[in-house]
């Protein structure tokens with residue numbers, strides 16, 4: 304990958320809290336626009352938990368807009384689907400192989416990769432010194448009239464920036480600053496068994512057609528997704544079940560589980576699904592699904608501070624779109640901040656009488672206006688589709704036609720979102736904002 308433009312002449316100094324997919328991709332997008340950017344990450348190194356991840360077509364488009372290097376990084380590690388179709392199967396009937404719905408993915412659409420491999424590729428493009436590790440954000444001070452926003456860390460140190468973007472995930476500290484304590488993600492009463500199966504094993508039992516592209520199996524109180532990762536050497540399995548109980552460890556999203564638990568949970572499924580579960584390793588983890596459905600953040604911004612990715616809109620993973628939406632956020636933010644940066648750079652230093660802060664606030668208002676509704680909709684539809692996949696919607700039930708109709712329009716709304724139109728809307732909104740403040 305090529306080198307990034309020089310950010311030494313940047314007028315803006317951006318702090319990103321959190322180095323997950325949202326933070327890393329946004330940082331690359333800002334750096335590629337010549338904007339000085341620092342990531343503050345509480346971990347001692349980058350770390351992606353979980354096995355596989357897939358990106359929907361809208362996410363790939365947003366990657367190209369945010370920074371083509373992100374798209375190149377993804378393509379470097381992705382596994383091409385054997386066929387260009389996403390296949391939803393009835394996993395709950397004894398009859399094996401009943402296809403509920405198929406959606407054309409387009410050429411190389413919705414491919415999967417191993418999370419760690421994608422992260423490694425992104426990190427390769429990150430200039431040295433961009434990331435400060437072991438920086439656990441404890442608080443933020445953004446006072447009117449003050450030149451900079453102050454970030455305070457748990458180790459007693461602090462840092463300053465013109466704008467702070469919270470990409471600090473589902474338990475976001477920045478979100479607490481933006482909207483307060485109330486808007487926490489809650490347990491959805493579903494969890495997932497996640498595992499990887501050597502492809503040779505999976506292929507021998509399931510055959511090629513069930514291993515080389517995405518398959519979603521619907522059934523009673525559970526559903527399972529499989530897709531190839533790691534250059535096609537592994538089959539990624541995410542098997543969700545409904546859980547009537549409370550999640551025992553609210554601060555921890557994983558808990559130990561065994562294959563026996565998974566076998567029991569999928570006992571009512573057909574032989575294909577039972578075979579998939581049977582191939583999982585004996586010792587498993589279960590992953591709680593939390594989302595912000597019950598407490599959606601009324602806004603993603605406060606002054607010169609905003610939230611993005613799971614910090615802003617943690618969705619249940621059933622559409623496989625949460626990280627993709629973070630990249631959509633990033634495309635909007637990077638564009639807006641590049642406009643602010645260019646405008647502020649053009650101003651003589653003596654004329655910067657708070658206009659930079661005003662521009663930043665207006666830019667974040669535009670971000671909020673463009674992103675809030677779609678992001679909250681993802682949270683809603685993800686919650687819904689999880690229930691529907693598990694035959695819990697009283698109207699749809701296990702009716703194949705009704706299931707297919709719900710899947711179709713919801714996926715289309717995600718996958719076929721026009722990223723160029725989103726960018727146009729962003730530009731128009733911001734231009735109007737600037738005109739209204741006399742800054743155009």
Ligand SMILES: Cc1cc2nc3c(=O)[nH]c(=O)nc-3n(C[C@H](O)[C@H](O)[C@H](O)COP(=O)(O)OP(=O)(O)OC[C@H]3O[C@@H](n4cnc5c(N)ncnc54)[C@H](O)[C@@H]3O)c2cc1C
Pocket residue numbers: 320321322323324325326343344345346350353355356357358359362438439440441470471472473474475476495541590611612613614620622623624625626627628629
């Ligand atoms: C089972 C499952 C499957 C999924 N599959 C898909 C999929 O196929 N496709 C898709 O698009 N999405 C998928 N998602 C959703 C996707 O994983 C998330 O939306 C995405 O990873 C969120 O990225 P993020 O950077 O916003 O947050 P995170 O990945 O949570 O990163 C947050 C970062 O912030 C750091 N941090 C937290 N607090 C602080 C602090 N106080 N100070 C400093 N740093 C801090 C953390 O250490 C972490 O590095 C899935 C989710 C799950 C659970």
